[in-house]
Structures are given as C-alpha cells and as structure tokens.
Amino acid sequence: MYILIVEDEPLVAKDLERLIREALPTVEIAAILGSVETAKQWFANNKMPDLIFSDIRLSDGVSFEIYETLSIACPIIFTTAYDEYALRAFKINSIDYLLKPIDAKELASALNKYRAVKDSQVLHEQLQTLLSRWQDVATKRYKERFLALQRNALVPINENEIAYFHKNEIIHLHTVAGDKFISEHQTLDEIEQLVNPKVFFRVNRQYLVHIQAVGRVKTTHKGLTVELKGVVASEIDISREKATAFKEWLV
DSSP: OOOEEEOHHHHHHHHHHHHHHHHHHTTTEEEEEEEHHHHHHHHHSSOOOOOOOEEEEEEEEEEEHHHHSSOOOOOOEEEEEEOOHHHHTTTGSEEEEEEEOOOOHHHHHHHHHHHTTTTTTTTTHHHHHHHHHHHHHHHHOOEEEEEEETTTEEEEEGGGGEEEEEEEESSEEEEETSSSEEESOHHHHHHHHHHHHTTTEEEESEEEEGGEEEEEEEEEESEEEEEEEEOSSEEEEHHHHHHHHHHHHHH
16 A cells, blocks of 8 residues: 655654554555645655545645645545544544544554545545535634733734734734734744634744735845834744745735
8 A cells, every 4th residue: 555644743753654554564655744835746746645644734734735736536534633623523524534642543443444435436525525614614713803911901903903923931912003912822823723824824933923014025044034014023034944835825
C-alpha cells in the first residue's frame, strides 16, 4: 500500500508512521508533508497514493484547501486535535478520523474501514460533502466581536476596528484608530482559532494581524517586514517560512 502523510508536527508524524508500519509491514510511505503548499506541489509531481492520513490544521493553513483545489482520487483519514463535537457534524461523510494522540487500535479500525470502502465510487462525493460541512462549521464559529478591558471597564470592539493583537506579557488588542486594550483572551493561539483566517494572519509568535492594517511589505534577508497602517509599532518581521503563505493571504 502506498500511503501519504500530511502532518506538520514532526514528532506526531514520526509516531503515526511507526503505527502505520506496525499495522502494515509492507507499506510504502510516499512522503510526509507539513504544509498546504508543499502538498500541492507534491501532488503535481507524484502519482496518487492509495490512502492519505491528513491533519486538518497545518503550518500555513487548513488542509481542506488541498482537497478543494486538487482532484484527489483516493480516500482520506483525518487526524486532528479538534474538539470531537465539531467533528460530529461531518464524521459520517469521512472515511474516518483519528483524534490525537493517535491510538493503535483506532488506527487499525480506520484501516479496516478503508479496506471496506476503497473500491467505492462514492468516495469523491463524500469528500466534497465533508469539505462543505467543514466550511459551514468553520464559518459559524468565526468571532466578529470582542470584549476588551480599558481602565477597569469592558469595551466591545468589532472585528473591522481591530488592527492587530500583540502578545507581550499579556495579549493587547490594538485598533485601527490607535487605541490599545487588554484582550479578554489568554493566548494568541486561542484567538487565532476564533477569527476568520481570510481576515487575520499569524505573522509570528507575537502578532496576529488584520488584513486592513497591512501597509507596505518589504523583502529582507530574514524574510519580510510588514509596515502597519496608522500604528505606532509599525514594523513586524515575518520569517522566510511564513513569507509565501503571507503573500498568498494578501491577494
């Protein structure tokens, strides 16, 4: 069997590969891919695998972007750390999913399901339904209004008023108007899960930026430097690893 792994966490990918090889001693691992972009490039230059194990959230986006834009003719088993309540909305339309940390017995069960349906002609239709339902779930959960603290008072702030979130010792919310508030959220990871990825981009560990706040973008030896509009702290560095994804997000 020819299997592709799409996973951006090296240790998780290594452990998944080990479990697959234990279950399928003669398996050939086609590749381990860590991003949407590398996966698209891989499919353009390699034959279709028999089966894909795919994480949902990758380093540069959501893996469904791969399957929306390419014609994937093989089944997919999703691996995810997402809350199982969100997964219930589309579980019946997937081959299966494995909740991290991955259990050997659950992986074996997923492989049995694959064997049962691998020749089915409805796989492509199931995947399209899965993608559609995921988009519905994701769209509904995007947060458009935030509560922030200023001078011991809570202030409601709309998404389109936000320039960026900045993590120092705490999370600050900066507005387009130049105001600075303390966010009600404890981490940027939490906020990143709530906002629309078409509108906000995590440029580095400290900044989550709204697209309307982006001014000029300059190329540097380290990657990119972004100048923000109408903000005092106006320059933010982006690593080479994120530069391509950031430029694609802008257009």
